[in-house]
Amino acid sequence: MRSLWLLLIPCLSLSLAPFVQTEKGLEFPRYDGNDRVIDINDKNYKKAMKKYSILCLLYHKPIPDGKELQKQHQMTEMVLELAAQVMEEKEIGFGMVDSHEDVKVAKKLGLVEEGSVYVFKGDRVIEFDGLLSADTLVEFLLDLLEEPVEVIGNTLELRAFDRMEEDIRLIGYFKNDESEYYHEFKEAAEQFQPYIRFFATFEKSVAKELTLKMNEVDFYEPFMEEPVTVPDRPNSEEEIVAFVTEHRRPTLRKLRAEDMFETWEDDLEGIHVVAFAEEEDPDGYEFLELLKEVARDNTHHPGLSIIWIDPDDFPLLIPYWEKTFHVDLFKPQIGVVNVTDADSIWLEIDEQDLPTAQELEDWIEDVLSGKVNTEDDDDDNDDDDEDDDDKDDNTSENPKQYFPSFP
Amino acid sequence: MRSLWLLLIPCLSLSLAPFVQTEKGLEFPRYDGNDRVIDINDKNYKKAMKKYSILCLLYHKPIPDGKELQKQHQMTEMVLELAAQVMEEKEIGFGMVDSHEDVKVAKKLGLVEEGSVYVFKGDRVIEFDGLLSADTLVEFLLDLLEEPVEVIGNTLELRAFDRMEEDIRLIGYFKNDESEYYHEFKEAAEQFQPYIRFFATFEKSVAKELTLKMNEVDFYEPFMEEPVTVPDRPNSEEEIVAFVTEHRRPTLRKLRAEDMFETWEDDLEGIHVVAFAEEEDPDGYEFLELLKEVARDNTHHPGLSIIWIDPDDFPLLIPYWEKTFHVDLFKPQIGVVNVTDADSIWLEIDEQDLPTAQELEDWIEDVLSGKVNTEDDDDDNDDDDEDDDDKDDNTSENPKQYFPSFP
Numbered sequence: 001m002r003s004l005w006l007l008l009i010p011c012l013s014l015s016l017a018p019f020v021q022t023e024k025g026l027e028f029p030r031y032d033g034n035d036r037v038i039d040i041n042d043k044n045y046k047k048a049m050k051k052y053s054i055l056c057l058l059y060h061k062p063i064p065d066g067k068e069l070q071k072q073h074q075m076t077e078m079v080l081e082l083a084a085q086v087m088e089e090k091e092i093g094f095g096m097v098d099s100h101e102d103v104k105v106a107k108k109l110g111l112v113e114e115g116s117v118y119v120f121k122g123d124r125v126i127e128f129d130g131l132l133s134a135d136t137l138v139e140f141l142l143d144l145l146e147e148p149v150e151v152i153g154n155t156l157e158l159r160a161f162d163r164m165e166e167d168i169r170l171i172g173y174f175k176n177d178e179s180e181y182y183h184e185f186k187e188a189a190e191q192f193q194p195y196i197r198f199f200a201t202f203e204k205s206v207a208k209e210l211t212l213k214m215n216e217v218d219f220y221e222p223f224m225e226e227p228v229t230v231p232d233r234p235n236s237e238e239e240i241v242a243f244v245t246e247h248r249r250p251t252l253r254k255l256r257a258e259d260m261f262e263t264w265e266d267d268l269e270g271i272h273v274v275a276f277a278e279e280e281d282p283d284g285y286e287f288l289e290l291l292k293e294v295a296r297d298n299t300h301h302p303g304l305s306i307i308w309i310d311p312d313d314f315p316l317l318i319p320y321w322e323k324t325f326h327v328d329l330f331k332p333q334i335g336v337v338n339v340t341d342a343d344s345i346w347l348e349i350d351e352q353d354l355p356t357a358q359e360l361e362d363w364i365e366d367v368l369s370g371k372v373n374t375e376d377d378d379d380d381n382d383d384d385d386e387d388d389d390d391k392d393d394n395t396s397e398n399p400k401q402y403f404p405s406f407p
Numbered sequence: 408m409r410s411l412w413l414l415l416i417p418c419l420s421l422s423l424a425p426f427v428q429t430e431k432g433l434e435f436p437r438y439d440g441n442d443r444v445i446d447i448n449d450k451n452y453k454k455a456m457k458k459y460s461i462l463c464l465l466y467h468k469p470i471p472d473g474k475e476l477q478k479q480h481q482m483t484e485m486v487l488e489l490a491a492q493v494m495e496e497k498e499i500g501f502g503m504v505d506s507h508e509d510v511k512v513a514k515k516l517g518l519v520e521e522g523s524v525y526v527f528k529g530d531r532v533i534e535f536d537g538l539l540s541a542d543t544l545v546e547f548l549l550d551l552l553e554e555p556v557e558v559i560g561n562t563l564e565l566r567a568f569d570r571m572e573e574d575i576r577l578i579g580y581f582k583n584d585e586s587e588y589y590h591e592f593k594e595a596a597e598q599f600q601p602y603i604r605f606f607a608t609f610e611k612s613v614a615k616e617l618t619l620k621m622n623e624v625d626f627y628e629p630f631m632e633e634p635v636t637v638p639d640r641p642n643s644e645e646e647i648v649a650f651v652t653e654h655r656r657p658t659l660r661k662l663r664a665e666d667m668f669e670t671w672e673d674d675l676e677g678i679h680v681v682a683f684a685e686e687e688d689p690d691g692y693e694f695l696e697l698l699k700e701v702a703r704d705n706t707h708h709p710g711l712s713i714i715w716i717d718p719d720d721f722p723l724l725i726p727y728w729e730k731t732f733h734v735d736l737f738k739p740q741i742g743v744v745n746v747t748d749a750d751s752i753w754l755e756i757d758e759q760d761l762p763t764a765q766e767l768e769d770w771i772e773d774v775l776s777g778k779v780n781t782e783d784d785d786d787d788n789d790d791d792d793e794d795d796d797d798k799d800d801n802t803s804e805n806p807k808q809y810f811p812s813f814p
Contacts, residue, residue, distance in 0.1 A: 264430050
């Protein structure tokens with residue numbers, strides 16, 4: 001059975017729940033064995049489109065030969081089956097499209113990236129390129145079922161909005177929910193749901209706190225203190241969509257399960273500046289605050305895009321990252337990662353004495369200028385590529401470090 | 408294969424990762440097929456204890472007859488195998504103890520609850536009674552590897568401490584890390600790691616902000632603004648342990664994957680007051696703030712213990728909870744749940760006009776006095792128990808509601 005386990009286990013859970021539980025109220029759902037996922041083809045795709053308010057199509061490579069790969073494929077199917085079962089009453093349908101057998105359908109539906117789930121909702125198509133686990137997918141779909149615009153009714157609710165600094169979000173002030181401009185705003189919101197959050201208020205007091213004029217829309221980049229106002233209010237749907245599209249890549253963003261692969265693919269010239277910081281840890285928090293400061297000071301630099309990873313969000317990847325990148329993730333780290341071979345180089349950080357914002361900024365400038373890059377150090381460490389495999393255990397003995405010339 | 412899927416899927420993930428990824432750097436670990444989990448018995452348990460700095464033993468029921476149950480058991484084993492593989496370099500060992508075959512060993516080691524993982528670290532035994540998924544278990548063990556006391560070095564780090572209002576935490580002010588009282592504090596911390604967080608500072612400025620005197624220890628209950636000071640400083644390990652043990656059940660606590668079953672078992676006379684609130688949602692946030700206010704006002708009431716569940720943390724359970732409890736989890740909810748049969752009764756909440764703290768308090772008093780209970784309404788709804796099964800879909804048509812007499 002072993003080959004089967006290979007893919008099952010990473011986030012496998014609950015096996016014990018049925019044994020341990022005498023109490024009721026925490027039973028996790030289990031797949032009931034009914035097939036709900038449709039094998040989409042030229043004949044049935046229109047019917048499926050009609051039948052469901054939301055249809056999720058996994059665009060996948062042809063089912064491979066070789067037992068193990070086939071089992072991987074089966075498991076993928078099972079993720080969809082469980083999601084389909086859990087979401088059945090919400091009228092959400094699931095299907096699979098084979099990238100070779102169903103070329104025509106794929107073309108018609110605009111499916112491009114193998115491995116992505118394309119979600120059809122009304123006249124929209126939303127690509128899901130995140131962690132394909134039942135819970136990540138279900139959470140994503142539940143977010144899609146919420147109103148595209150959340151209304152902030154009072155200043156207490158506004159605090160909830162203030163706390164979402166990790167997310168790209170927009171907020172507009174409108175007369176009421178009949179306002180044509182609110183309608184335009186809502187239409188724009190639907191284009192980005194659930195990745196970008198849209199809020200509105202009809203309350204003068206709330207608008208005042210946000211210094212929003214009537215029919216004005218502010219765009220908040222993650223971790224930035226000051227929003228950018230969408231110009232030329234009142235704005236049409238098209239204006240808002242264009243503005244968001246232009247401004248959506250942030251200077252600093254957090255890696256999220258729901259779009260982690262998409263984010264990773266969105267590299268700049270093959271590299272990512274990656275920062276590991278555990279927000280729950282005092283050092284990690286302090287380092288993150290530094291990083292935000294640097295990001296704020298350099299937000300107008302088009303070439304700067306930093307990915308912050310909170311190791312707590314991906315516990316199973318921690319040992320993998322420590323091996324691959326030769327870093328100790330019990331403390332904050334920042335480095336440059338080459339996404340083609342995962343070769344990387346890291347700033348040496350003294351936990352007791354974190355770098356200053358200026359030192360961090362200088363290092364980042366060296367990265368952007370190419371003075372710091374992942375190749376220079378490869379002579380003193382030829383086994384980079386082997387290091388990526390699980391057998392390597394000299395994480396601590398053989399760290400890759402770079403010593404920037406600090407002022 | 409279906410019966411096998413039953414347990415695999417809930418949190419199954421990554422099946423697609425190998426297909427989608429052209430970039431490197433986000434590869435999740437897969438079980439390599441090597442057996443690492445030890446079948447513990449009378450002969451080998453001492454050796455295993457010696458060999459590993461940390462040993463995790465799953466105390467389980469005898470392997471059942473019946474294919475499906477056996478496969479469930481295999482899957483449980485696989486969760487441990489992957490955790491063992493991922494944690495191998497950290498010198499953490501894993502084993503299984505059969506509650507019938509290995510009665511003797513279980514007695515010697517003090518294993519009691521079937522389905523729990525007992526973690527042996529030095530002379531300590533820590534029970535893990537949370538979600539048995541590889542990532543929850545690995546995160547738990549990584550927390551165990553950190554220092555039992557985190558040192559707060561400056562006021563910026565103190566802000567990280569301030570943000571942890573969800574957690575029970577203690578903080579002490581000591582001369583330096585050689586102080587004998589710091590040593591006592593550290594010994595106490597080890598008794599509660601990783602469930603209860605211990606912090607210390609040697610900085611006068613930090614102590615001043617916390618109004619801590621030298622060798623003084625403050626205990627913070629979750630969501631309470633003011634800490635309680637452990638009496639009679641300087642305190643011995645025993646004094647601190649006794650104090651924490653006495654004060655550890657909070658008035659309001661958040662359900663966490665790492666101890667969700669333990670928390671659920673910790674009911675008061677068979678019931679839980681359960682509040683659902685999505686912190687990321689403005690209404691949920693507003694309701695949560697209300698709830699905290701009520702909890703603060705009633706923290707001295709020994710009979711009051713509220714469990715807050717953020718649905719975002721358990722997406723797969725949302726549809727299950729909506730069916731079982733007949734509530735709409737897109738909006739905040741508070742109710743009483745009978746843990747023996749999951750029968751429940753919920754306060755009717757108008758999303759546009761949330762109850763006041765006073766109204767919430769009155770309702771909670773009615774619960775504590777028994778005036779609100781899960782039985783009274785059962786006449787108008789005889790199929791409670793059937794409602795628990797997945798076929799039931801009249802969530803919205805047939806909600807259970809209670810109309811408290813508000814002032």
